[in-house]
Amino acid sequence: MNKKKIYSLWFLLPAVLIFVIFFIIPMVTSLFFSLTVWDLKSFTFCGLDNYKTFFSENSLSISVKNTLIYAVLTSGLKVIIAFFIALFLTSKIKTKDFLRSLVFFPNLVSAVAIGIIFKALMHPSKGLFNTVLAAIGISGPNWLGDTHLALFSVIAVDVWKGVSISTVIFIAGITSIDSSYYEAASIDGATRWQTIRNIVMPLVRSSTNTIITLSLIGGLRCFDLIWAMTKGGPGFATDVLASVVYKQYAAGFFGLSTAGNVIMFAVIAIIAFPLQKFLNSREVYN
Amino acid sequence: MKKQKRLTLLGDILGCVFGILIFAVPFLFMLINALKDRKEANLLRLSLPTEWMWSNFKEVFSANNYQIITAFKNSIILTVGSLIVLIIVGSMAGYVLQRRSDRPVKIVDTLVMTGLMIPPAILPTIWIMQGLHIYKTMFGMIMVETALQIPFTIMLYKGFMNTIPVELEEAGYIDGCTRSNLFVKIIFPLLKPVTSTIIILNAVTIFNDFTNPLYFLPGNDNVTVQLTLYNFMGRYSSSYNLLFADVLIITIPMLILFLFFNKKIVDGMVAGAVKG
Numbered sequence: 136m137n138k139k140k141i142y143s144l145w146f147l148l149p150a151v152l153i154f155v156i157f158f159i160i161p162m163v164t165s166l167f168f169s170l171t172v173w174d175l176k177s178f179t180f181c182g183l184d185n186y187k188t189f190f191s192e193n194s195l196s197i198s199v200k201n202t203l204i205y206a207v208l209t210s211g212l213k214v215i216i217a218f219f220i221a222l223f224l225t226s227k228i229k230t231k232d233f234l235r236s237l238v239f240f241p242n243l244v245s246a247v248a249i250g251i252i253f254k255a256l257m258h259p260s261k262g263l264f265n266t267v268l269a270a271i272g273i274s275g276p277n278w279l280g281d282t283h284l285a286l287f288s289v290i291a292v293d294v295w296k297g298v299s300i301s302t303v304i305f306i307a308g309i310t311s312i313d314s315s316y317y318e319a320a321s322i323d324g325a326t327r328w329q330t331i332r333n334i335v336m337p338l339v340r341s342s343t344n345t346i347i348t349l350s351l352i353g354g355l356r357c358f359d360l361i362w363a364m365t366k367g368g369p370g371f372a373t374d375v376l377a378s379v380v381y382k383q384y385a386a387g388f389f390g391l392s393t394a395g396n397v398i399m400f401a402v403i404a405i406i407a408f409p410l411q412k413f414l415n416s417r418e419v420y421n
Numbered sequence: 422m423k424k425q426k427r428l429t430l431l432g433d434i435l436g437c438v439f440g441i442l443i444f445a446v447p448f449l450f451m452l453i454n455a456l457k458d459r460k461e462a463n464l465l466r467l468s469l470p471t472e473w474m475w476s477n478f479k480e481v482f483s484a485n486n487y488q489i490i491t492a493f494k495n496s497i498i499l500t501v502g503s504l505i506v507l508i509i510v511g512s513m514a515g516y517v518l519q520r521r522s523d524r525p526v527k528i529v530d531t532l533v534m535t536g537l538m539i540p541p542a543i544l545p546t547i548w549i550m551q552g553l554h555i556y557k558t559m560f561g562m563i564m565v566e567t568a569l570q571i572p573f574t575i576m577l578y579k580g581f582m583n584t585i586p587v588e589l590e591e592a593g594y595i596d597g598c599t600r601s602n603l604f605v606k607i608i609f610p611l612l613k614p615v616t617s618t619i620i621i622l623n624a625v626t627i628f629n630d631f632t633n634p635l636y637f638l639p640g641n642d643n644v645t646v647q648l649t650l651y652n653f654m655g656r657y658s659s660s661y662n663l664l665f666a667d668v669l670i671i672t673i674p675m676l677i678l679f680l681f682f683n684k685k686i687v688d689g690m691v692a693g694a695v696k697g
Binding site for chain 1: 425429432433436437440441443444445447448450451454464465466467506509510511513514516517518520521525526529532533536538539540541542543544545546547548549551564565567568569571572575590594600603604625628629631632635636647650651654661664665668671672675676678679683686687690691
């Protein structure tokens with residue numbers, strides 16, 4: 136049968152057209168516009184000036200560091216926490232359906248809404264967190280106002296919101312493990328921890344890899360939660376690449392903003408593509 | 422054995438206590454504070470309101486000249502419009518991309534899959550939209566949302582096409598079915614399960630999208646629900662009751678969706694993630 140005849144390339148055209156016009160062309164032209172001073176109408180070529188400014192201004196270059204901290208910590212914490220929640224939810228408990236829904240729901244609420252709720256909970260003097268801490272005699276920190284703490288507070292909220300998707304991926308991975316492995320282990324007298332360490336963990340490696348890649352990319356691109364909670368502040372303590380792109384856009388520095396955008400591409404490409412290769416090479420097949 | 426049972430019960434109880442404490446209390450906090458008067462809500466306490474202020478919702482609705490109603494209208498148009506385009510172009514593309522494996526198809530495949538990782542280039546997109554005279558228009562916004570969700574949509578359609586036997590198309594082809602009829606009458610109806618997954622997942626993403634409307638659809642007439650939330654944050658930073666009431670109104674559609682399609686959403690997200 137002639138495949139070319141039945142599966143016409145014309146079927147691809149609408150999708151490719153939309154994707155190329157609104158995604159690929161902007162991506163490619165951004166490389167050029169990041170080298171210019173630009174107001175959307177006219178531009179002057181300025182070489183690598185935007186990149187030089189980006190890396191020499193502390194308020195801008197800090198965003199690269201923050202983005203990396205944010206992405207690595209959120210994805211690491213999500214993997215670890217989600218793994219244990221998933222183990223718990225695949226045990227013999229009866230309320231697992233209820234608990235799964237409970238853990239999952241924050242995922243459907245918009246980041247801005249979550250940001251508003253947690254900003255109130257983290258209020259330094261009257262927020263619920265510090266009221267509870269005060270009740271047991273600890274004077275709570277200024278969660279979002281302290282320059283050393285703010286980034287980690289936002290990271291915690293991100294993990295709270297996003298841990299569910301990692302959890303359900305782990306649950307799918309764990310339930311697909313053949314029960315004969317557990318039987319063999321229990322005949323050999325393995326403890327619960329040995330079973331987890333030597334059976335469950337290697338056999339969910341592909342789920343782990345998916346979660347690491349997904350949440351790392353998500354973390355590198357994150358904007359809305361940070362913007363709703365801190366707007367990059369206090370100072371520049373929680374500025375990430377995406378928030379710098381927005382700030383420079385709002386300030387009218389379009390070339391600089393685009394340079395930030397290109398740096399974001401580069402960071403993601405440098406981290407995500409090799410990481411995926413590395414993780415895939417370590418997968419165990421059962 | 423009895424010990425085992427007791428241990429599970431303990432697990433159930435502890436799981437529920439911690440689960441509710443960690444994942445439900447923030448929403449409960451929002452709910453009860455949305456129903457207090459301004460002074461009481463600004464104390465940010467987790468206590469029942471002394472007076473139930475249902476009028477907060479009315480006030481939120483009428484704020485800014487009933488902006489929230491415009492916003493809901495815009496968000497619904499944006500979500501539904503993007504979904505229709507996505508399903509049509511995505512299913513067609515996924516179908517051919519899975520069935521063929523020659524060079525042009527491979528190029529398109531790699532091209533589309535970069536979109537799963539790389540974020541959009543914001544300002545050049547605005548520049549293109551201005552060039553096409555569709556910046557700040559609903560049509561332009563629909564096109565951008567579609568472009569951003571195309572990779573994910575195609576990936577899901579491709580994955581599902583794997584499970585549909587080629588013999589169906591061969592039989593149809595031999596019986597003299599035209600190419601477009603083959604797709605419209607035979608293949609597309611078979612894609613229904615994955616289409617419903619795609620509808621739900623993309624609806625959640627697009628309805629909750631804040632960043633892209635912020636960039637590509639500015640202006641008061643074009644406001645979407647997530648942007649009203651953001652505007653409220655600036656205006657009512659000292660009236661938590663109204664702020665939370667707004668959050669609540671905007672979250673309700675998601676809550677309803679979740680109550681009805683809980684299993685479908687969770688399964689769909691797993692399928693989407695694992696295939697990526």
